[in-house]
Amino acid sequence: MTVAAPASAPVPADPAPGPSGRRVVVTVVAIQLAACLGFFAVTAHLVAHLRHDLGLAAGTVGLVLGVRVGLQFGLLLPVGAVTDLLGARTTGVLSCVLRALGFVILGSAGSVGGLLCASVALAMGGALYNPSVHSLLAAVGPDGRSGGFAGYVVAQHVATIAGPPMGLLLLATGPGFALLTGTAAALWTVAGVLFLLLPRSARKRVPAGGRAVLAGVRTVLGDRVFLYFTLLTAPTTLLAGHIMTAVPLLGFAPAAATLSFSVLAMVAAAVQPFVAAGRRGERPWVLRLGLTCAAAAFFVLAALDGGQPGPLLLAAVLNGVANGLIQPAVFQRTARHAPRERFGSYYGVLEGCSGMFAFAGDLVVGRLFDLGQAGAAGAMLGVGLFALLAALGTFRVE
Template sequence: MTVAALTPPDPVADPPSGRRLVVMVVTIQFAACLGFFSVMAHLVAHLRHDLGLLAGTVGLILGVRVGLQFALLLPVGAVTDLLGARRTGVIACVLRALGFGLLGVADGVGGLLGAAVVLAVGGALYNPAAQSLLAGVGPARRAGGFAAYVGAQHIATVVGPPVGLVLLSLGPGFVLLAGAAAAMWTVSAVLFLLLPHSGRKPAPARFGDILTGVRRVLGDRTFVLFALMTAPTSLLANHIMTAVPLLGFTPAAATLSFSVLAAVAAAAQPFVAAGRRGERPWVLRLGLLCAAATFFVLAPLDGTQAGPLMVAAVLNGVSNGLVQPAIFQRAARHAPPERFGSYYGVLAFCAGMFSCAADLLIGRLFDLGPTGATAALIGVGTFALVAAIGTRGP
């Protein structure tokens, strides 16, 4: 799962089509996501088994990263509008590289929380930067550009976990894996530097302008209601990567399920992009219903039933393939072009706060044993059902 600027976003060097910009942003996305998902697919197992942390502590670390990242999007979305997407993207990637480096060497809760904070700040800056660039191209290319952008993410999700598994099998183990992720984010920073300059400096960031941008979005009641009803979407997209290892599935089974999920999601992208189909309300509702089904299938599993796990992976892949582009296309259509960063910030803030609170609660439920785990997963599926029923505009 960016919204508009208080000053015009960085102009594209080839404005007639935006093709060059789209290609470069998609390349950045692939490099960054390859590093991210190669680590995240194995992070829970590392924290749980290598470092011996309780499930509740694992949930705390994951929740801090997600919650802080999305909390920061409330102001950072507007800051991106003021600083310019290119400059913001470089800073984001440098911070993410540093965060993964710290994650590789941390062996205590304090160090892990520090790495989570740095990763959160970098992620908060990255998403508005990348998606603001895509939102700035013409409507005809915007849907296809975002489909390619999300498709790159899903391809990296397919490739990342096996790459991570290979790196884990080598001598340094998780240290090498985290270092490789840091290298990929460094490459992304360099690619942001290679994006064309706008030829004029962005306006100086003023605190009052940031507040004004946020206030104007909060005054848009239709959009705020949409943001609140779609708040569970980040949890629905990401929690399967936490739930599967905690249910006791082997790293190989978890890696296979994540790869299937990503492949299905990537296959759904052309369907959503065609004819700007993602702007239609039924696409988002169908995606949310598939998410609900995912967690209802996972709820009774104990780590030995590979068949149902693959069914859940397919359902979650369909959900991700429909929900992410549907939310982007509807937000980009509704938000004024000059304020996309601010709108995205409010949307992502709601999703992040919900995900943070839910991760903390779900981690504690998993610590209660199989009954708690089942209750947690049924609860996540129920959130998806409520969102599907309540979602309206914008």
Template sequence: MAPSTSTPHPNRPLTGHPAPPARPPGSGRHVLAVVVGVQLAISIGFFAVMAHLVTYLRHDLGLLAGTIAVVLGVRVALQNMLFLPAGAITDAVGAARAGALACALRAAGFAVLGVIDGPAGLLGAAAVLAVGGALFHPAAQSLLAGVPPARRARGFAAYVVAGQVGAVAGPPVGLALLAGGFGLLSAAAAGAWAVGAVLFLLLPAERGAAARAGARLTGGVSAVLRDRDFRRFAMTAAPATLLADQIVTVVPLKEVGAGSTTLFFCVVAVAMAAVQPWCAAGGRGERPWVLRSGLVCAGLGYLALLAMPSGEGGHLVVLLVAAVLHGLAQGLMQSALFQTVTRCAPSGRFGVYFGLLSFVAGVAALTGGFVVGRLFDAGGGAAAMAPAGLALVAVLSAAFLRLPAASREHDGP
């Protein structure tokens, strides 16, 4: 990333926009159209399958619950473990090529899911999906980070909205395709990812990427690990992913019913999408208080779930309040984290900086998710400690958060 004229204080709002880490291939408008279009297509395909995968594995294939948990857990754990090396690979080969490879791997993984019926094959498919996911996110966001600043914030907002549209539209689309069998559903998802690979390949490769590949791959990881300010930021911001992920566990375990749970997640998606234009206007996502506000909203959302009264009418009102708070939290946190990585990563290093943040956040999410699950298994007062503990984590993260200064390094033209 080209430096700004002065390094801003890490705890003050930014007054300018540093240059992007590396200009993406093609025009900014073209890149945004490709990335947002791919995000919409693959999100619908992903959620169409994942919403019905557990039912398919349990009832159609007859797998035990423990086996299903292992298959799903391998994908999540491996993807989190690979974020850092995947980010370095993205910087080395170029974001467009990494995005095409990511989509191709996920297309293969979903295609295999539709024809494999044994645990070994399912684990292999989960591993392929994990590698593809670890490559896709740094690749797509590297392309967004490289567009001109005037379009970058709006482009990321459109990217987030497209993902939420896919999260809402995917399950009913999957239900319709499931009438033709899970094989048809998985083939459709594979097709969506294959289209994404083709669209990424239509973007010209970054100039000079091949010549710089070796240096970026060998030096990228060591460079980000030497950045003490960013390492500290990654540690204090890591709970953001845990706070976003655990509503998927906490809300169903509150036993509010399938209808109320579905309504909750729809409201979360709507609130998350609705706050994006506000984050994009004037580059608000770059300001330190935006990330803190997102963390505080998440904490308040868990406190609302903790205080949720019994009774259909009472719990529905509080559930909707909690859903709005969690939607705002996720929208604010995603925008702020993207803008922070864009500001801090040196030129050509967005992928590896994003990878380190995602890796640390993934470790926190996996560890925290295990603790939350054990608390709910214990029942009684221990179960009530889960949302209370998550709220405390949110407050502590907001209190200790300190955004790093903008990068002053260049990789050259």
């Protein structure tokens, strides 16, 4: 028995993007470039800072990182519907304010309590940011949506390539990590200003009221086809982001880790236009292949017993292909299936479940790394197995 994919649900045809739609796409791409440049400049070196500068155990590092991921995506359950209520423009500005504040706190924190406060602020900002930009792109019509999302993801990957080296340069200065986080806060402030430049049409989407928020969540929870798709894609957040945690914990030097992240981003950016063309992301094989490549990447990492650069770069290439296929596939299927006025609600439930999975995974993986080489290998095998099971699950999707 197969289950109809979200991409196949009948929805009214969307109009082609006009001048306002093109303005939204260009502005969102610029927002993404500024925000991600700040984010990846810090996160590429955060594990090393927590582990070596502050002397935290791997399990504690996993807790700090897991709180941000778990809270951020857990909040998406209600925040996605709130985005439908307030509008993407308003929630986007709020997200940038919170993210900037979180990076400032992160740069000055010297205790676990301070780090957790920074994680909470970063999580709240991230929970508001993701549904706002995705809602803006989903509203511009199918043709503009595909091209806009391609530009959005390419901007993310450009920032992934440029961010880590920029972080290394900033770390080499006197202030070090504090200057790095301050620069990230400034870039998120720029992103907030860009949100204010969006047209007024990017404001409210549904009538105001608390019942509207609850109604949005209830609509999604009553959609069994989409809930199956949500379960299927639950591991994707862990698969996309965990390599940036795993590589430093596996003992690779900052230069090798930075190179692997840059290779990953370049490969993903090269794959992305192919998926966007002709809306290929709506086809089941795209998601299946992406999940299979992600599984293979973590299986390669599990086999490492030292700092071999060759297998590390192979894992980076596989993970890059996976990200280039999975991200547009999930977005295009969700945007095709969800009613335009409820996209935030659908996206919130989808990403909320994926984030909670990532939160649990980060906690477990961090503990396993504390057990030594065998624990680290088991952690990577476990992550890869989840990806493989999800790939097998796509055969039930038409």
